Amino acid sequence: MAKQIFAAEVSHESAPLRIREKLAGNDESVKRVISKLRSKVDEVFVLSTCNRFVVYAVSENINPIVNFFLEDAEVFRYVQFYKNTQASVNHLFATASGLCSQVTGEHQILTQIKHSHQLSMECGGVGLWLDNVLRESIRIGKKVRTQTGIDKFCSSVVDAGFSLLYDKFENIYERNFLVIGTGKIARLALGYLQHEGIQNVVIASHDIERSRDLALQYNVQAISIDKISTYFHEADVIIGGTHHEVSLCPKSTGTCTRFETKLTPEKKRVILDFGMPRNFDDKLRFHPGISLYNLDDLKALSASPLDVFGGVEEAWRMVSAETKEFLNVIHQLEMAPILAAYWTRLVNLKDQQLGWLLPKLESASDRDVQLIKRYAHKLIRSISREPLKNLRALAGDTQATATVEVVKNLYDFQHVKLNLSNN
Structure with missing residues (x-):
């Protein structure tokens, strides 16, 4: 039986946030998945982001991937399988082009693919087939954006969230911002605030040293996570970008009663919860003074104005054409085992x-x-x-x-x- 590229994905397009949270992890958890599958397939690549968890594998059949997802029956209900090389390659090219993102055309997915590619190489998961298709996906992702302009409106989930803020506040430059976390999302948010000239910014983190380093870099104030409840009350905009649930109750009291009584409906706050898993209790959205938006809520912002004049449609045509072209390369790999021997x-x-x-x-x-x-x-x-x-x-x-x-x-x-x- 000939080898093919197979793929399986759980993403924001079909799976609710609670399901995606079960698969969310860091580099170490991704490495464990690669190691687990490496002995069962010829090559394996895992892409894990806040919006999707995808496994690509080179194998004679799709069974190893199916069995992996069958380990959690609830998750398995939401898995989308791509059962041949053409479907899998087309999906990867579309993903790299930002066509499968919550915010059409966003750039962050390219960085995530590059990072995951490097991670899979370090684990020995990527071989000749996947190395070629992953590098080609980066090239095509850049080409699609350049020729269609689908990235010109909202380049990331963070951009989409900030676009919402301009609708919520008359003068965003006078507002107080609280950024929680020191990871990629937090850095994107701080970079955006700095670029926009917004100065009333406080950053909080469990790692006070890292938050101080970022505070120096972006000229903002750093605080310990223990003081978050005080600064939460002063903030107009709270941005969650950490991998942990955020407790808003002071440790000294052990209760949220005092905290909740300070949340008057007269002061309007917007919470942008970019965390995976979610940083804030969803019950906060029912408070009359709080507007809470998590990753799923951003789906409403994902439609690109380019849909009106065919930018996205043209992007899909390009992806389809590039997929057919790349299948010739795959065919050459199938017809020439000596290539694999040389690369190995x-x-x-x-x-x-x-x-x-x-x-x-x-x-x-x-x-x-x-x-x-x-x-x-x-x-x-x-x-x-x-x-x-x-x-x-x-x-x-x-x-x-x-x-x-x-x-x-x-x-x-x-x-x-x-x-x-x-x-």
Whole structure:
């Protein structure tokens, strides 16, 4: 049975927030998923964001992915399966283009795919097939945005939330902002506030050192998470961007009664809960002075004005055309096993050399080690670009038998059978 690329996804398009929260995790949890599936498939890539959890795998059948999601019957009800290479590649290209995002055309998904690609490579999950399709998805994602302009209105979920604030407040520049967290969402929010010239900003975090570093970077005030209830009352806009539920009750009292009595309906507050899992209790939305918006609420903001004149429709046409074009590359990989053997040889050599080098760099930081690994991978890609291109050209060439034999002897690939037609 021939190998194919399969995919399975749980996303905001079909699954409620409580289901997506069950799959949400950090890099370590993603690595565990990759390690779990790696022994059951040829290649595996996991994309985990606040809006989606997707597994892409190269295998002879889809059963390993199905069995993985069957471990949670409730989650399984919301899984969308892509059961062949064309459907899976088309979905990845559409995702990279921002067509599957809550905010059409947003850019953050490209960064997330790049990060997840690197993570999967570090775990040994990505091989020749997925490495090619992931890199192609980044190129296509950029091309679609450039040629259709679908990214010009709301470039991220954070942008969508801030667009809402301009409708809620007459003068946003005079409002008090409380940002909770020090991760990606919090940094995006702080960057937006700085760009807009908004100065009344306080950042709170469990990690006071990181919040102080960000406070210096963005010229805002940092506070301990223990003081959040006090600053919550003073804030007009509260932005949740952490991975933890936020307790608004002072630890000293152990009760929310005093906190709740201070929430007068006369003072209007907007809470933008970008957290995964949700940072704030959903009951807050029923308070007359609070407008609470979580990730699912942003669906109402996701329609792009480009829908009116066909920008999104054109983007989908481009994705479809690029998918068909890329299937030719996949076909060449199927027809030329020697490509996989060549790539595997380079990867093994890279890993051997890194295994020798890295233990000797005792003073190297984690960041330095990751940079060395990334550079090593870029190096073998540069070295292999022309040879792989030429080897692909041999796939299906009826006159290439002699040349292939030379290649096999050169790289000691006598065990590899290349499917060349002699008809």
